[in-house]
Structures are given as structure tokens and as C-alpha cells.
Amino acid sequence: MKAIYMDHHATTPLDKEVLESMMPYLTEHFGNPSSNTHEYGHIARKAVEEARKKIADLIGAQSADEIIFTSGATEADNLAVKGIAWNNRDKKGQIITIATEHKAILDTVSRLEREGYEIAYARIDEYGLIDLDHLASLLKPETRLISIQTANSEIGTIQPIAEIGQLAMQHKIPFHTDAVQALGKVDINVIRDHIDMLSISAHKMYGPKGIGALYVRKGIKLTSLIDGGGHERGMRSGTLNVPGIVGLGKAAEIAKRDMKQEVDRLLILRNRLADGIDKQIEHCKLNGHPIKRLANNLNYSFAYVEGESLILACRDVALSSGSACTSTSLQSSYVLRAINVPESLAHCSIRFGLGKSNTSEQIDYILELLVRNVKKLREMSPLYDLARDGIDIDKLNWSKHTH
């Protein structure tokens, strides 16, 4: 039997309706949307423009032209941040973000820092929520961009993007948000929320992998990363991935259509799991914001139990832990470190990412597995003994710990 899937922040399965919408464009409608001398090209172009419209509808964009297709959200994040920065190559300037962003943002701003740009990180609290006063205090005439994610993929914390947008607008600074984890779960409207650029990934919302988009508000100019035929208003050259785009469009349409109902359903499942953990397992801590949080996310640290061991013990459920095992060390999640979760607890964390296929029976099943295995692993844990003997396990050197 295949494991029950509870890792929807990593990726989601392809929706059947989405696959069906894509099929004709993988077969008979194979034309290049840039070909304007024959019907093959026209059919492909019409499908692309319909998809663009559906994506614009999902985020409340004024015009479909403001959607630029990319290979995914990694590229969309790169295009937004480097695109703005490289418009100011001579004068450089400052870019503001937060320490819990996706690596597609963090690694991009690190590169820009090496190129001479100033990178400022707005303060976040213990739940990962941005400190708006600190953000405001960082702004200066040389600020080129504010890039703050809508929701975090590990701890689910949802940022006050409308307030950030308001602040950015007042200071006439472009505001970009990586909304990958939030689309289909959080009501986003780029006009109401004053968002200038927004990153989208199809495979995080039941669409295909390898396709995404960047919303770029009219008037925002970006230096392109990829040059060629001048596709996508010159911002992203390359023959369009027509089946992928059609799939992304369909996924966006479904996300909008089903959002309310699916969020209500996810909240019931999520709260059932959280209540069960809180009632049945002691010494556990919820990471991330208790309320301002994605409906499908939970992130718990189970003290004295290594996350990786717990995941192995619960192997018929596909889960993700807050630490990545390398050959010589166990590195805890940078997101948990950024919100000051002690090392001892960061290593004990598990992320639950619920999605469309999950049922209340599956929630009860994972609860039962957790209760049983946390108890079993704690009985075998030297740390549990140390803690009971009054030794501060936070002082132990985890970075050298191997297993």
C-alpha cells in the first residue's frame, strides 16, 4: 500500500480535471502560439490567453497581460527580485525581505549582496510574523524592492500583506510577494492589497510541475533574465509551455471555484489533528502562528523525539521533518532557527501538509500512529532520561550529532 500523502507543501498531485484540460495540447493542438500564419498557432495562442485570464482572475489582476509565464516559482522569484535590482545596476540600492523566505528568494538576495546591493531583513517575531514598525524603519530613498512571502511553507504563518502593500505604496516602493503556498487558501487581490508582483507555482495547487507565473503590475519594469525571441512582453523569452500553461490556468480556475469549501474542510481536519495532538501527547509545541496560519498546515515539535525517527516510525504516512540529514550532520530547519525554536526542539519537528485527498479517517490514523510512536521513541530516548535528570538538552551540541 502506498503511503498516505500529507506533504502538500512540497508538491500536490495533478488534478484529473487539470490533466484532461492539458491532454489536447499534448496531442493534436501542438502548435506554437507565436506562429500567426496558421490555425495551429491560433489554437495554441487562444488556449494560452484563456489561461492567462484565469490566473489574472484568481489574484484579481486588472489585465491578463500582467501575467508572465515562467518555468515555476523559483524562476518567478528570481525574475521579480533580480529584474528590479538589475534595473539599478549602477546605483545598486537596498532590497528588504525576511529570513523565513523560500530559498528562491534568500539565495537570490545573497547573490545580489555579493554584487554590491544592500540586503535588509525585517524583524520577525517568535511566530514568524513580520514586525511592521521595523519594516517601516528600514525604508530609505534607495530601497528598490520589498519582497515578503504571503505564507510560509514550513510553519504556515500568513503575513499581513495588505498592510505591507499599503506601506510600500505610500513610499512608492515596488512590493513583491511569493504567494505559492497561499493561492487557493488565502483570499488575495493584487489591487486591493497593493501588490506589484506575485509569484505562482502550478504544482503547489494541483497543477503540473515546471510551470509558474509572475504577476507584474503595469508600469513595473524588469530586466529580463532570459533573452531570446522577446516573448512575454520581453520579460521572459522562450517558446511557451502550452500544455503546462493550460494546466496552470485550469488549476487557477479550480482554486478560485473551490477555495471557500476546501478551506472549510481543511480547517476541520487540521483542527481535529491539532486537538488530538494537544490532548493526547505531552511535551509538544506548535511552531508558527496559532491563528494566522494556512488552513492545511501544522508544524509540531515533539520534545525528546527526533523528527526523522518519528517519520521513519510513521512510514505509511508521507510527512516532512524540520531537519535535513546530511552525511555528517543533522541540520535543523533555517525557518525554525529564524524564529528561535531551540535546536533541541527544531530537531523534533514534523510538518503536516494537508490537502484534497486527506480524510478524517486518515487524520485519526496518523494521530494513533503519533501517540504510539512518540511514546515508544521517548521510552528509548537517552535525551528523555537526561531531561528527567534535569540536564539542559539545549546545551548539547546537535550540529555534531550523527545518526
Ligand SMILES: *Cc1c(COP(=O)(O)O)cnc(C)c1O
Ligand atoms: C515550492 C515553492 C517555490 C518554488 O516553486 P517551484 O515552482 O517548485 O520552482 C517557491 N516559493 C515557495 C513558497 C514554495 O513553496
